[in-house]
Structure formats: structure tokens, C-alpha cells
Amino acid sequence: MAMTSIKLKRILDERLLNENYRTSYNRSEDTYRIEWKESKQGMTIKLPSVIAKYNQRGERAIDELEDHIAEALRIMNQNYQLTGMEKNIYPVIRATSFPTETNLGAKLAYKDHTAETRVFYALDLGKSYRLIDQSMLEKEAWTLNRIDEIAAFNVRSLSNEYKQDTVAGNEFYFVATQDGYDASRILNEAFLEEMLANAKGELAVAVPHQDVLIFADIQxxxxYDVLAQMTMQFFAEGRIPITSLSFIYEDKKLEPVFILAKNKPRKK
Structure with a gap:
């Protein structure tokens, strides 16, 4: 029989049975909410998207969701300190539309990056990570500048392996290590400068979602048309979409391509 939202709710209730959790189902929005009874921290699941995955992959989709929920709830219920965990702090790129506060009103630590993107900071916990909020900084008397320097240092330590492809006389390079910080490598200025030095034409950069960084040697x-189609496809398919726009990297600055296409004369 076909999976329905009610059936899926019952399955999740059974799998996530715990006296410390509270679950609820919002029929009008077709969502499932699970949270800690005491702190009320939790997460909301959109059931139609889970059903779509179930129809494609069967029980494995529910198994993965169960693991994801359990890990997320575990992280929410623990207190973490930054001191001594410096090597586990990384920057993460998000769209400017990404919330700057948690569901409980805690203000996240972040800085502006481009007109399309912001930099948040994550404490890596192995299977997952927790975004760092202002209260975590204040508790240990850390400044935003300090955490930004630590995160920037750590992202420079990551490998910069990429795959290469040639399309219509243009070279494309894809960083997709699946370590959770592929898009974050756009913050590694030395890496960008290296790619620029080796480019024959203009260097474009794109971060359509969290798990990919694209370089394009536009000749x-x-x-530009190929890159635009490529970034749109990646953006639509990404688990954590960032932006479908790409950027030209020049003079250590990132400028959206749609502005340059209208105003900037092409290099010969």
C-alpha cells in the first residue's frame, strides 16, 4: 500500500518513542514535529518530502531520517564549549535568507560575505555540526574576529582536490569532497588566487549548495551560459542550497556575474 502522511507519522512515533520527547502532527501544513519536553528544542519534518524519498528508496529513506533526527536531538541537548575545540571550528556558507536566529531566539554568529552569501560558524561534531551562536562566544569571552580567524585557518587546512571537465572550450573544476565544507573553500583566498593564476580566461566561482564549489575558466x-545552467541545476538539487548566481573573482573580490555581464567589457 502507498505511504501516506498518517502512516509515516505512526512509523516515526514508533521508531522515536522516548519518554523525553514530545511529538506532534500539523495536518494543515503536513509536518511532523519532535522536540525535547524540557527544553522544547527540536525539529520539524516536512512529510511530503520524506514520502517522495520513500517512494524512491524505500525503508532506507526512513532509516536515514531516523538517524538524522536522533543525532540532531542529541546535539541540541548538550552544552558545548569552544575552548579546546579550536580545530573543530569551520566556516559555513549560507544564503543571506538563512535565519540569523535559532528557533529559540538564540542569535547566531555570522558575518557578511557577498550580497548573496553570509559566513556562519560551525562546531564540527563528527557526524554533524552545530552552528555557533553569540551566547557560546559570550560564555567564553570570545570575539567574532577570533572565531573568524580560527575558522579561516581551519578551512585553509582542508584538501583542495577537484575534478575537471571541458565544455564548449571552457574549463570547469568541481570540489565535492562531501566533508560538509566544500562551499566553505571559497573563503580560502590562497586557493582562489592559485586558480586565478592558472586560468586562461576569466575565473568564475559558484557555490550553488553546501556540498560543492565550482570554478570556471571562462574562455x-x-x-557563462554553461555555468549559469550548471549552477541552477546544482542549486535545485542541493541538500542545503546557497545561491544560483556565480561570481567573477578578480582583484581579490567576488562580483556577481549578472552585474558584470551587463557592465563589464570582455577581455580579449
Missing amino acids: NKTG
Whole structure:
């Protein structure tokens, strides 16, 4: 029989049975909420998207969701300190539309990056990570500048392996290690400068979602069209979408391509 929201709710209730949890189902929004009874911290699941995955992958989709929920709830119920965990702090790129506060009103630590993106900070916990909020900084008398320097240092320590492809006379490079910080490598200025030095044409950069960083050595007008289609597809398919726009990297600055396409003369 076909999976329905009610059936899925019952399955999750059974799998996540715990006297410390509270669950609820919102029929009008078709969502499932699970949270800690005491702190009320928790997460809301959109059931139609889970059903779609179930129809494609069967029980494995529910198994993975169960693991994800259990890990997320575990993280929410623990207190973490930053001192001594410096090597586990990384920057993460998010869209400017990404919330700057948690569901409980805690203000997240972040800084502006481009007109399309912001930099948040994550404490890596192995299977997952927790975004760092202002209260965590204040508790240990850390400044935003300090955590930014630590995160920037750590992202520079990551490997920069990529796969290469040639399309219509343009070279494309894809960083997709699946370590959770692929898009974060856009903050590694030395890496960007290296790619720029090796580019034959203009260097474009894109972070359509969290798990990919794209470089494009644009050598003809078709290159921009290919890159635009590519970033849109990645953006639509990404688990954590960031932006479908790409950027030109020049003079250590990132400028959206749609501005440059109208105003900037092409290099010959």
C-alpha cells in the first residue's frame, strides 16, 4: 500500500518513542514535529518530502531520517564549549535568507560575505555540526574576529582536490569532497588566487549548495551560459542550497556575474 502522511507519522512515533520527547502532527501544513519536553528544542519534518524519498528508496529513506533526527536531538541537548575545540571550528556558507536566529531566539554568529552569501560558524561534531551562536562566544569571552580567524585557518587546512571537465572550450573544476565544507573553500583566498593564476580566461566561482564549489575558466561567451545552467541545476538539487548566481573573482573580490555581464567589457 502507498505511504501516506498518517502512516509515516505512526512509523516515526514508533521508531522515536522516548519518554523525553514530545511529538506532534500539523495536518494543515503536513509536518511532523519532535522536540525535547524540557527544553522544547527540536525539529520539524516536512512529510511530503520524506514520502517522495520513500517512494524512491524505500525503508532506507526512513532509516536515514531516523538517524538524522536522533543525532540532531542529541546535539541540541548538550552544552558545548569552544575552548579546546579550536580545530573543530569551520566556516559555513549560507544564503543571506538563512535565519540569523535559532528557533529559540538564540542569535547566531555570522558575518557578511557577498550580497548573496553570509559566513556562519560551525562546531564540527563528527557526524554533524552545530552552528555557533553569540551566547557560546559570550560564555567564553570570545570575539567574532577570533572565531573568524580560527575558522579561516581551519578551512585553509582542508584538501583542495577537484575534478575537471571541458565544455564548449571552457574549463570547469568541481570540489565535492562531501566533508560538509566544500562551499566553505571559497573563503580560502590562497586557493582562489592559485586558480586565478592558472586560468586562461576569466575565473568564475559558484557555490550553488553546501556540498560543492565550482570554478570556471571562462574562455568564450558560451562559458557563462554553461555555468549559469550548471549552477541552477546544482542549486535545485542541493541538500542545503546557497545561491544560483556565480561570481567573477578578480582583484581579490567576488562580483556577481549578472552585474558584470551587463557592465563589464570582455577581455580579449
